[in-house]
Amino acid sequence: METTPLKIITPEKVFYAHAVQMIVIDGPTGKEGFLPGHAHVLKLLAKGGKVRIQEAGKEGTEASGQAGGAERICQVDGGHLAVSETFQIYTPDARWISGDPREAAEAGK
Secondary structure, eight states: OOOEEEEEEOSSOEEEEEEEEEEEEEETTEEEEEOTTOOOEEEEOOEEEEEEEEEOOOTTTTTTTOOOSOEEEEEEESOEEEESSSEEEEOSOEEEEEOOHHHHHHHTO
């Protein structure tokens, strides 16, 4: 499956950076999904809204019947999503609701 890089950027740091298959954002008028190759667009994010992330899976996982990589959900404090050849989210603050990559790394030790 096709992927595109996603970065979630806060004033303090790059909160998240990974190749993704899809994202779904909460905007002021509801949920919107984006796949790689989407037309260039700039979208507002809802304050307190969620960003659902479907990460890219390992090569060959689709053939084994797996849908791809991990699903992660973070909450953002507003901001915007810029869609071009990449997905970039600029937000004042972000936190993990589920699928925190740090927890996955700790479990793998």
